[in-house]
Amino acid sequence: MFPGVSRRGMLFGGAALGASLLSSGQAAAQAPPGAIEYPVQPDSTKEQGRVILDDGGYGSRSQFENELRWRYPTDSLDSSWSLTPLAAGMGIITPSGLHFERHHGGIPTIDPEKHSLIVHGMVDKPLRFTMNDLKRLPSVSRTMFIECSGNGLSEWDKPTLKTVQGTHGLTSTSEWTGVLLSTVLKEAGIQDGAAWILAEGADAAVMTRSVPIDKAMDDAILAYGQNGEALRPEQGYPLRLLLPGYEGNTHIKWLRRLEISDKPFMTREETLKYTDLMPDGKAREFTLEMDAKSVITFPSGAMRLPTPGFYEISGIAWSGRGKITGVEISADGGKTWNKATLQEPVLDKCHTRFRMPWIWDGREAVLQSRCTDETGYVQPTLAELVKARGVYSVYHLNAIQSWHIAANGEVSNVHV
Numbered sequence: 001m002f003p004g005v006s007r008r009g010m011l012f013g014g015a016a017l018g019a020s021l022l023s024s025g026q027a028a029a030q031a032p033p034g035a036i037e038y039p040v041q042p043d044s045t046k047e048q049g050r051v052i053l054d055d056g057g058y059g060s061r062s063q064f065e066n067e068l069r070w071r072y073p074t075d076s077l078d079s080s081w082s083l084t085p086l087a088a089g090m091g092i093i094t095p096s097g098l099h100f101e102r103h104h105g106g107i108p109t110i111d112p113e114k115h116s117l118i119v120h121g122m123v124d125k126p127l128r129f130t131m132n133d134l135k136r137l138p139s140v141s142r143t144m145f146i147e148c149s150g151n152g153l154s155e156w157d158k159p160t161l162k163t164v165q166g167t168h169g170l171t172s173t174s175e176w177t178g179v180l181l182s183t184v185l186k187e188a189g190i191q192d193g194a195a196w197i198l199a200e201g202a203d204a205a206v207m208t209r210s211v212p213i214d215k216a217m218d219d220a221i222l223a224y225g226q227n228g229e230a231l232r233p234e235q236g237y238p239l240r241l242l243l244p245g246y247e248g249n250t251h252i253k254w255l256r257r258l259e260i261s262d263k264p265f266m267t268r269e270e271t272l273k274y275t276d277l278m279p280d281g282k283a284r285e286f287t288l289e290m291d292a293k294s295v296i297t298f299p300s301g302a303m304r305l306p307t308p309g310f311y312e313i314s315g316i317a318w319s320g321r322g323k324i325t326g327v328e329i330s331a332d333g334g335k336t337w338n339k340a341t342l343q344e345p346v347l348d349k350c351h352t353r354f355r356m357p358w359i360w361d362g363r364e365a366v367l368q369s370r371c372t373d374e375t376g377y378v379q380p381t382l383a384e385l386v387k388a389r390g391v392y393s394v395y396h397l398n399a400i401q402s403w404h405i406a407a408n409g410e411v412s413n414v415h416v
């Protein structure tokens with residue numbers, strides 16, 4: 001679309017490299033991951049198109065589309081994360097193949113026939129559910145975001161990563177389907193005094209987090225569906241916990257065990273990790289709800305606006321505390337603000353798409369978005385956030401993002 005969009009592939013060595021690694025035949029070698037290479041017809045109206053089910057019955061994307069998840073360069077391939085290419089996103093749903101990933105011990109391969117969920121501890125009746133048992137229970141679907149609380153961790157001190165995929169790509173939205181956790185807990189019978197639940201994964205990390213019982217009984221979901229089909233292995237197949245609005249780490253994937261207790265379990269992930277170090281040397285624990293946040297995805301870092309003139313500014317906003325009620329956009333680094341249009345439906349604890357028409361006059365500009373949620377909370381500037389929390393908390397960076405537009409149209413990540 002715009003020159004900068006394809007330049008991104010070069011910056012990260014993403015699309016082109018990924019495609020050349022494909023080994024299945026000459027033709028396939030040219031298609032990006034997720035696509036099949038077909039010869040382009042000289043005139044598609046003059047000959048019959050290819051037959052249906054040529055791809056075996058599970059579709060693929062166009063060979064001309066090459067957006068990819070980008071792996072953040074960590075030392076260990078086993079413990080890693082990948083980020084969603086938000087700049088190319090449309091609407092609010094993240095394609096399942098582009099959902100960000102965070103794995104502490106790799107992606108396990110689990111046979112759903114052999115997988116089960118155990119519920120025990122302070123319950124009247126300990127229970128074991130097979131996947132078939134869970135699928136017989138009343139189900140719900142909910143479209144909501146997940147955001148890793150480490151999203152943006154490289155950006156506290158100075159603008160570091162070049163693109164919105166790097167600065168904000170640890171969040172994605174899917175329509176999830178499963179059983180309300182409360183349904184299963186009522187079945188087991190929660191005993192008096194129960195206050196916390198341990199959720200445990202069946203991956204090599206055996207990831208564990210403590211969840212307040214009120215949250216568990218409110219809107220937590222045991223999910224087996226994602227965007228109309230089974231969960232992707234990367235997202236926790238065959239079963240994951242979803243805690244709408246809570247930090248990503250608590251959404252335990254490959255879920256196998258729930259233990260009910262009267263106190264939190266103080267696991268590694270809620271003591272050593274996922275606590276926020278404050279300037280006074282104390283650390284906040286259980287900062288579970290994700291604060292309201294927004295980012296402009298177009299135009300965004302490493303793109304280049306070809307000419308002055310009309311552009312539609314667009315981006316996403318979300319809050320772990322409810323619905324987004326407004327998004328404002330500034331083109332002068334926060335001096336003046338204009339209201340963006342929110343795309344319906346505006347859902348609770350979900351990405352919300354915003355848009356605003358803009359005429360770029362060809363001069364330097366700094367684009368920012370600032371959202372408000374239904375609790376009245378307004379997304380802070382980085383200076384405000386740093387004043388309240390210092391720069392050592394690693395997690396929960398939800399400050400306003402600034403994109404600098406140079407006179408030559410180049411867009412870059414800046415702190416103002």
Ligand SMILES: Nc1nc2c(c(=O)[nH]1)N[C@H]1C(S)=C(S)[C@@H](COP(=O)(O)O)O[C@H]1N2
Nearest residue numbers: 100101102103104148201207235248249253
């Ligand atoms: N079992 C297990 N669950 C897990 C993790 C993990 O490594 N193992 N990572 C957590 C973290 S830190 C995040 S941000 C989310 C990421 O979910 P996703 O990979 O589906 O985007 O899963 C959480 N659940």
Ligand SMILES: [Mo]
Nearest residue numbers: 148149248249
């Ligand atoms: Mo995370």
